[in-house]
Amino acid sequence: MNAKAQTHSPPVRAGRWHRSEASSIIAVMLVSVGILASLVVADRVFGIDYYDLVRDPNAIAHNPGYFGLVSNIGIILWIFGAAAALQAFAATGAEGATPLRRTLLAGGLFAALMGIDDFLMLHEAVATTGIPEEIVLVPHMLVLFTLCYCAYAVRAATPRLLLVGSVLSMGLSFAADIAPIHVGGATFVEEAFKLVGILFLTAYLVAISHKALRQGGASRRPAIG
Structure with missing residues (x-):
């Protein structure tokens, strides 16, 4: 049978x-x-x-291929971190609304929002209507605050210093952007802090995604003996 x-x-x-x-x-x-x-x-x-919609912008404008290279790398990192976090969140649905899954969701949404914003230059486009950039970025800051709030609950079990480094770096990038300083190298400093912040956040999201998937696999593994 x-x-x-x-x-x-x-x-x-x-x-x-x-x-x-x-x-x-x-x-x-x-x-x-x-x-x-x-x-x-x-x-x-x-x-x-x-x-104009299907071709690469640099090809249309006859610009060298390296134009916007670091910006494009940042977009790739945003989406990489978002995909890792949201995939881990979806794959561990059987675990319920755990603090780690809430952190994955908040982190994935923040990285996705930032990646799409950078790719489509959304907040810059909105700012051209006369709305101050600080106001336009309020939704981004609220999602980031939600991420930090969720991450605080699992700080002892996650590489929290990566998230701290990301928040500090992005904060310094934002400060350098709005500061009334017009000297050579100011843009370099701003973008350098931003890139470091993205790298820290991507590393954090990948690390907690791996942790969530390992925990989910362990909980579904049948006990031996």
Whole structure:
């Protein structure tokens, strides 16, 4: 009886996998169609040449490829940290609303917000309407405060100094940005602090993501003996 059940179990699992795969394929196709349709609408309705949307900005402007290199590296790090944290948060859903999972969610959302903002230059665009940059960045600061609040609850079990280093570095970058100092090298100092802050935060998010996944795997591992 057991042998028969084992013989028929793989096709059941394969059937479930195929259904899941089919759903993923459909989702990918829908997203692709949505993006491509938006390009057509932008081109035909709003007069935005699709060429300007699909090409690399430096290629369009005939700039050297290294333009914006450090900024692009920062965006990659933001999204890398966000993906690690949010994936770990989703993968450990069976654990419930633990302090570590709340930290993962807050950290992932903050890194995603910052990465998207940097990529699309959102707060700079809003600031051109006349709203002070300090006001535009209030949502970012609130999410960062939420991250720090959640991380405080798990400070003893996580590499908290990485988060402290990130907050300090980003704070110094922000201070250098708003300070009325116009001397050579001011932008370098601002961006240097920002890059260090991103690196610290990405390292922190990857570390706590790894910890959450290890803990989740250990809790699901059957006891021996």
